[in-house]
Amino acid sequence: MEFQIEVGEFFAAEDFVKVRSAHVAADAEALRDEGIEFLEHICAVGGKCVIRTTTNPRTVDFNHVDDVGQNPIWSQRERRIIDVFDGLGAHRCDTCINYQTVDQPIFGEHLAWGDTGTVIYANSVAGARSNFEAGPAAVAASITGRVPRYGFHLPTQRRATVRVEIDDLPVRRSDWGALGCLIGRQINDYWKVPALLGDGLRPSPDKLKQLGSAMASYGSVAMFHMVGVTPEAPTEAAAFGDQEPAGRISVRPGDIESVYRGFEPESSKADLVVFSAPQLSLYEMSELASHFDGRSVHTDTRVYLTTSSTIRGEAERLGYLRAIENAGAVVLTGVCFYLMAFGDQEPAGRISVRPGDIESVYRGFEPESSKADLVVFSAPQLSLYEMSELASHFDGRSVHTDTRVYLTTSSTIRGEAERLGYLRAIENAGAVVLTGVCFYLMAPHELIDRFGYRTLVTDSAKLANIIAGYGYNPIFRPTEICVEAAISGEIPW
Amino acid sequence: MVGVRRGEPDVTLHGSPGFGDTVEGPALVSGQGFSARYDLDREAGKFSRESHDLFGESVVGAILVVPVSKGGIATSWMLRDMASRNLAPNGLIFHTTNPVMVQGAVLANLPIMRGLSPAAHETIQTGDWLRMIPSDGLVEVWRR
Numbered sequence: 001m002e003f004q005i006e007v008g009e010f011f012a013a014e015d016f017v018k019v020r021s022a023h024v025a026a027d028a029e030a031l032r033d034e035g036i037e038f039l040e041h042i043c044a045v046g047g048k049c050v051i052r053t054t055t056n057p058r059t060v061d062f063n064h065v066d067d068v069g070q071n072p073i074w075s076q077r078e079r080r081i082i083d084v085f086d087g088l089g090a091h092r093c094d095t096c097i098n099y100q101t102v103d104q105p106i107f108g109e110h111l112a113w114g115d116t117g118t119v120i121y122a123n124s125v126a127g128a129r130s131n132f133e134a135g136p137a138a139v140a141a142s143i144t145g146r147v148p149r150y151g152f153h154l155p156t157q158r159r160a161t162v163r164v165e166i167d168d169l170p171v172r173r174s175d176w177g178a179l180g181c182l183i184g185r186q187i188n189d190y191w192k193v194p195a196l197l198g199d200g201l202r203p204s205p206d207k208l209k210q211l212g213s214a215m216a217s218y219g220s221v222a223m224f225h226m227v228g229v230t231p232e233a234p235t236e237a238a239a240f241g242d243q244e245p246a247g248r249i250s251v252r253p254g255d256i257e258s259v260y261r262g263f264e265p266e267s268s269k270a271d272l273v274v275f276s277a278p279q280l281s282l283y284e285m286s287e288l289a290s291h292f293d294g295r296s297v298h299t300d301t302r303v304y305l306t307t308s309s310t311i312r313g314e315a316e317r318l319g320y321l322r323a324i325e326n327a328g329a330v331v332l333t334g335v336c337f338y339l340m341a342f343g344d345q346e347p348a349g350r351i352s353v354r355p356g357d358i359e360s361v362y363r364g365f366e367p368e369s370s371k372a373d374l375v376v377f378s379a380p381q382l383s384l385y386e387m388s389e390l391a392s393h394f395d396g397r398s399v400h401t402d403t404r405v406y407l408t409t410s411s412t413i414r415g416e417a418e419r420l421g422y423l424r425a426i427e428n429a430g431a432v433v434l435t436g437v438c439f440y441l442m443a444p445h446e447l448i449d450r451f452g453y454r455t456l457v458t459d460s461a462k463l464a465n466i467i468a469g470y471g472y473n474p475i476f477r478p479t480e481i482c483v484e485a486a487i488s489g490e491i492p493w
Numbered sequence: 494m495v496g497v498r499r500g501e502p503d504v505t506l507h508g509s510p511g512f513g514d515t516v517e518g519p520a521l522v523s524g525q526g527f528s529a530r531y532d533l534d535r536e537a538g539k540f541s542r543e544s545h546d547l548f549g550e551s552v553v554g555a556i557l558v559v560p561v562s563k564g565g566i567a568t569s570w571m572l573r574d575m576a577s578r579n580l581a582p583n584g585l586i587f588h589t590t591n592p593v594m595v596q597g598a599v600l601a602n603l604p605i606m607r608g609l610s611p612a613a614h615e616t617i618q619t620g621d622w623l624r625m626i627p628s629d630g631l632v633e634v635w636r637r
Contacts, residue, residue, distance in 0.1 A: 007592065007596055007599055010512050010605075032535075034574040116566055133592070134567075134597065135567075137596040190562070220526075220561070220563055220565075445534070465531070468531075469528075469531040
């Protein structure tokens with residue numbers, strides 16, 4: 001709490017605000033022994049999470065430490081961190097796409113989220129409210145259940161200040177990362193909020209995910225508006241407006257993409273008990289598991305639960321599914337969300353994205369060597385759709401012998417990718433899928449020492465930005481080019 | 494360490510109160526952003542990002558003066574780790590900073606200030622001797 005008061009006073013916060021959940025980034029590579037000892041101390045003195053708390057990716061995938069070539073000390077450190085989060089009572093989801101797999105942010109609610117990609121997504125796409133609550137700050141919030149009220153918890157901070165006109169329409173998924181890079185580089189200020197305008201902007205969640213994470217990474221940007229797309233920007237005037245959003249939330253049916261689809265009971269007998277509020281989160285699965293544990297559903301009654309298939313995978317890993325199914329209940333699938341509000345203010349800055357600008361971002365990454373040492377699909381972790389896309393690219397082909405190819409994803413997505421055959425297609429080609437990690441968290445500087453890596457090709461603008469600090473020569477390219485580099489060992493352009 | 498300089502400072506910068514105790518040290522000034530994860534070799538306390546204008550420079554014991562904090566949350570843990578191994582800067586002065594840097598500085602008990610007038614990164618030069626007084630929102634500068 002003292003820590004939170006100091007931070008709050010720095011930013012002239014008037015009071016605290018309660019938050020619904022916390023998302024903690026605490027990987028071993030960032031913490032080192034000092035940070036781990038700090039966490040262990042918090043646990044030892046009785047610290048407990050009082051709100052829902054999820055965790056960001058780790059430094060190692062325990063199943064791949066040796067073949068990735070990591071020092072075993074990272075596994076030891078991660079196991080200590082795991083013990084701490086179990087002790088605190090956190091949900092160890094090890095994902096930077098919690099908003100896609102575990103914890104849907106909701107319009108207007110306050111959060112204490114840590115990974116910048118999760119925050120920009122929650123603020124911008126869902127209209128939830130969070131500052132960057134980095135590791136120690138999110139841990140503090142999980143224990144106190146509140147955060148100092150400043151920044152993006154305040155309606156005034158959420159208004160757009162920079163007008164971004166987009167004439168160069170992003171097409172490929174990585175193009176959206178490139179767009180985020182372009183805007184982030186020019187803004188480079190946590191306190192500025194861009195509003196994106198352009199004909200035909202209608203991105204998928206995965207595209208918004210790439211856009212947001214790159215913008216946050218390149219520019220420390222915590223929130224953007226996309227006029228006609230994001231909930232606080234139904235119009236340009238709304239995005240730049242000076243009216244209070246509180247009490248003016250309206251849900252436009254057209255904006256809601258796919259609210260709780262997949263509610264498809266296999267049987268529609270009248271004697272059904274359905275737990276579907278509408279679809280269950282991991283927490284609700286956990287709660288129902290504890291209710292059902294050791295009990296039995298009546299023989300004349302069918303019981304259905306619905307959730308997303310990814311949540312189902314995680315519930316299976318954590319034992320909730322078994323408790324529910326052993327009682328005789330059946331778990332089904334599906335999920336989504338969106339919203340809006342606001343009213344006039346002049347933009348403080350303008351950015352134009354002209355035809356060719358996106359291409360020039362790629363061209364800005366010049367390979368020192370045409371050989372690709374590493375091809376990495378990561379940052380953020382891959383969604384099921386992205387896994388599917390890569391599976392179709394790699395299917396029946398083989399990674400070049402001199403090139404290592406890594407993909408990272410969450411355990412929930414991995415499980416689903418395995419079931420659908422994507423994993424096999426990727427692994428048969430010789431690429432390695434790492435779970436619960438993100439590439440730049442995996443002590444990448446040590447991999448250079450061990451394997452002599454230098455040239456890293458990636459379709460993630462975010463990874464291309466970060467990894468340069470670890471001594472790599474990053475080459476940011478569209479997904480198909482990265483795949484070609486993986487197969488041929490050469491960077492096509 | 495504090496109070497070793499005599500005489501009036503050449504320049505005094507003013508701003509809102511920051512965090513931490515009064516410290517002194519030589520200025521290390523950049524025209525670019527800063528993140529411990531993106532830019533530093535944390536084993537050596539040096540800038541390791543080749544494209545950074547401070548590439549190869551050591552932060553140890555310096556007062557780092559930069560215009561802005563970069564994206565990423567990892568710096569929040571890293572400053573404390575570096576401080577525990579005596580590889581941290583003595584203080585941080587930003588023109589604009591995100592919460593991550595402040596959270597990290599508080600955890601590491603490292604003085605931090607922002608938004609000074611005139612702008613610190615445009616006024617101070619590498620090698621100037623600085624005294625940061627966060628409680629009063631003051632930075633005193635002695636030219637090298």
